Structure formats: C-alpha cells, structure tokens
Amino acid sequence: MKVAIIGVGQTSYGEKKNQSIDEMVFQATKRALDDSGVERDEIESIVTSGSDGLDGRAISNMVTAGASGAYLKDEVKVSDTWIYGLVMGYLRVASGVFDTSLIVSWTKSSETSPELVSNLSFEPFFLRELGFNYTISLSLEASIYIDRAKVKDRDATGIVIKNRENALRNPHSHLLQKPSMKEISSSRFVSYPLRKSYLPPNSDGACALVIASKKRIKSLKRNCAWIRGIGWAIEGYYAGDLVETCHGITLPSVTKSSEMAYKMAKIKNPLEDINVAEISDVTAYHEMMIYEALGFCGTGGGKELIRDGITRKEGKLPVNPSGGILSSNPIFASSLVRVAEASLQVMGKAGKRQVENAKVALAQGFTAMSTHGSCLVVLGN
Numbered sequence: 001m002k003v004a005i006i007g008v009g010q011t012s013y014g015e016k017k018n019q020s021i022d023e024m025v026f027q028a029t030k031r032a033l034d035d036s037g038v039e040r041d042e043i044e045s046i047v048t049s050g051s052d053g054l055d056g057r058a059i060s061n062m063v064t065a066g067a068s069g070a071y072l073k074d075e076v077k078v079s080d081t082w083i084y085g086l087v088m089g090y091l092r093v094a095s096g097v098f099d100t101s102l103i104v105s106w107t108k109s110s111e112t113s114p115e116l117v118s119n120l121s122f123e124p125f126f127l128r129e130l131g132f133n134y135t136i137s138l139s140l141e142a143s144i145y146i147d148r149a150k151v152k153d154r155d156a157t158g159i160v161i162k163n164r165e166n167a168l169r170n171p172h173s174h175l176l177q178k179p180s181m182k183e184i185s186s187s188r189f190v191s192y193p194l195r196k197s198y199l200p201p202n203s204d205g206a207c208a209l210v211i212a213s214k215k216r217i218k219s220l221k222r223n224c225a226w227i228r229g230i231g232w233a234i235e236g237y238y239a240g241d242l243v244e245t246c247h248g249i250t251l252p253s254v255t256k257s258s259e260m261a262y263k264m265a266k267i268k269n270p271l272e273d274i275n276v277a278e279i280s281d282v283t284a285y286h287e288m289m290i291y292e293a294l295g296f297c298g299t300g301g302g303k304e305l306i307r308d309g310i311t312r313k314e315g316k317l318p319v320n321p322s323g324g325i326l327s328s329n330p331i332f333a334s335s336l337v338r339v340a341e342a343s344l345q346v347m348g349k350a351g352k353r354q355v356e357n358a359k360v361a362l363a364q365g366f367t368a369m370s371t372h373g374s375c376l377v378v379l380g381n
Contacts, residue, residue: 001096001213001215002213002227003090003093003211004211004214004224005224005227005343006222007035008031008210008340009027009029009031009034009035009209009340010028010207010337011027011172011205011206012171013172013328013329013330014174014203016110020108021063021064021108024205025064025067025104025206025208026068027206028206028208029068029104032102035210036220038210038220043100043102043210044074044099045076045100045101046065046073046076047075047078047088047102047104048064048065048068049077049078049084049333050106050107051332053112053120053121054114054331055112056111059077060077061075064104068102068104069102082333082335082365082366083339083363085103086103086336088103089103089209090211093211099213099215099216100212100216102209104206105336106206106333107204107205108204114202114331119131119133121134135191135194138282139191139192139283141286142286145285145288149288149300151302152303154185155288156283157181157185157284158307159284159326160179161184162311162312163327164177166321166323167324167328169321169352170323170328171351172205172322173322174201174205174327174328174329175326179197198283198285199283199326200282201327201329202331203328203329203330204330205328205333206330207333209340209343225343225361225381226379226380226381227379228378228379229261229263229267229378230260231256231257232257233253233256233374235252235253250289250292251293252293253366253371253372253373254290254293254364254371254374254376255293255294257374257375257376258294258295264378265378270294270295271317274360274361274362276317276319276345277294277296277361277364278320278324278337278361278362279363279364280338280365280366281324282366286371288303288306290364291305294362294364313355321350322337322341322350323353334365335364335365335375339363339365339377342363342379343379346359346360346361346379346380346381348381359380362377363377364376
C-alpha cells in the first residue's frame, strides 16, 4: 500500500532550559497535526522514538505518550533509533492495519551528558573503562577516511561553511551565526582529526511527522511527500572492527540501505535522479563519506563534490539545505529531522531553504550513537 507524509511539525532547535520534554513533544505534535489537516482523534497509531539514557528515566514514553496524543491509542516505542520510528510507522500503515500514524522523536541535551550516555553504549569491559564514546568512534573513522581518500582539512571546512550558511535560511536552526573560514579552520581539536567546528552542537528539540495511506490521502486532498523507497541495514559496531567495517572510505550500512531504497524507488543514477538530499553529517568528514556511500560519486570522490560546489544549495545536487546536523542536533531526533526537511522540499514548503524543482528527495539517518546502522528514505511528489 502506498504511504505518504502529509504533516511536518518541528520545534526550534537550541537550548530550552525553560521547556520540558513533554512540552517540546506536544509542540511538535500539534504542529504536525495542524500541518496535516488531521485531528488527533483521526490518528490511529502513534510511534514514539526517544532515548531513556538521555531522558534520564526508564520507559520514557510514559511521559511523552500523553503529549504525543497517544492516550487510548495504539502506541509503540522505538528505542534509541531516530529515523527507524518512521520505518515502524511506515510498515504499520503499509500493512493495511492502520490508515494514519504519527511519529515523534525528541532530545533535551541540555539536561544530560551525551558523551557519558554514549560511553555507556560501548563494550563494558574494555572500551567503556577506557572512556570510549561516540566522538572518539567518529574520529577513528574520520582518520581512516582522511588517510585513504587523501582529504584535506580545507575540505571539511568547506562542508561546515556550506551547511552553516544554509542554516541561516532555516528559522528552526540552532547555530545562526555566519561562519568564517579562519574561525572554522582554527578551532581546537576535540578528538583528532575532529575540530570542535567539525562536530554538531548539542541541541534541544522535537520533530513529528504524520503519515497516511493512499486511501486516506484521497479523502484529505492534501499536498504530500510519497515514500517511494525505504531501506535499512545494520553492521557490527565493535570499535576494533572499524578498519574492516568502513573500509576506510565507505560506510557499508549506508551503501546497503541505499541499495534497498534505490531499488524500490527505481533510482538508477543517484546524482542525476535525486534533486535534493538531507543526510546525517555527524561530522564534516562523514558528510563526504556519505556522498560516496550513497553513490553520488566514486570512492574517494567526496572531496571533489564539495570543491566543485556540486552539493551547495545552488549546485547540481544540494545536500543539507536545512543546515544539517552540523547546525542543529537534537541528537535522537536528528535523523527524523532529515526526513522532515526532505518532505518539506518535495511539498514545496521549505521557505527560504527551498530548492527549485525538488521532485525527488533523499533522507538518510544513522542508528543512535553509532554509524553501524543506517536508514534511507526516498520521497517524491
């Protein structure tokens, strides 16, 4: 059964010390419902996606279920997996069991330590005691990539400047200061080769989507973004396997999930067939790695796309016109935000960040606190 996204709701992304998690979830949910033209009573299924670790409580959906409109409804939680909440909602509607579903994800980074929480997700007897965390894991992948692909520091700086400039057009963005080449390239190293400027901020915020079956959409007569392809894959996450897992250049989970989604969406040449992409730039180097894994270029060619301006907003294939994760990072909701932004592009509702003739959009996200799992969605109008 065909399924489409018919409503998008986002909060602004930044530090929200005076707003609770359930208030953020309520705000995003209401905005998604208002955008969809569907009343809460008409939503048949709710999918919540959040992190008990970052929320600081077990079974965190006990707090957010009410704010997401799940009272007396069929509600299921997808733990710690961002974009996979959309997969769950999609499968529920595509199966024919439900005609509508609302998916919501959130994070309030200002009330916890993402680095500490990510440390707890790694192997407990050696890596955890060593202080291993998400940033260190990403730095090892970036180091291998730099060595194999001969990427320069200026290439990573170019990614940051592109995305931060794009963020200036996005009213939801966390970082809204225009960056300079000197500022980005001279920022301190956090975990070599990752400078502070090459990493995303820790943001607060929530994102919600309303999806519906083709039958339900006919009665609504709404502008929508059709889910034309969807794919996901998970690899081993043990840090000692990094060299083998990412092959120094490509991310296998991204490649495998894209192959699954491309086949379903009938995408033959990604660089030609896709008009805009929102991908998980968890570091400046990883955006280039994802270019290659998605087939936008050959192995080691990611740096050329940024050098030639191909992925700028005015380029052949704009990537992250919203500003990406490097500009706004509600950590466990960031991948769902990629889908939200891609949907707005297809529906022509992206405002100043709108890409012309965005008929086919791609959204890609990672599994929480690791690049070992990836999910990809192809959307069309």
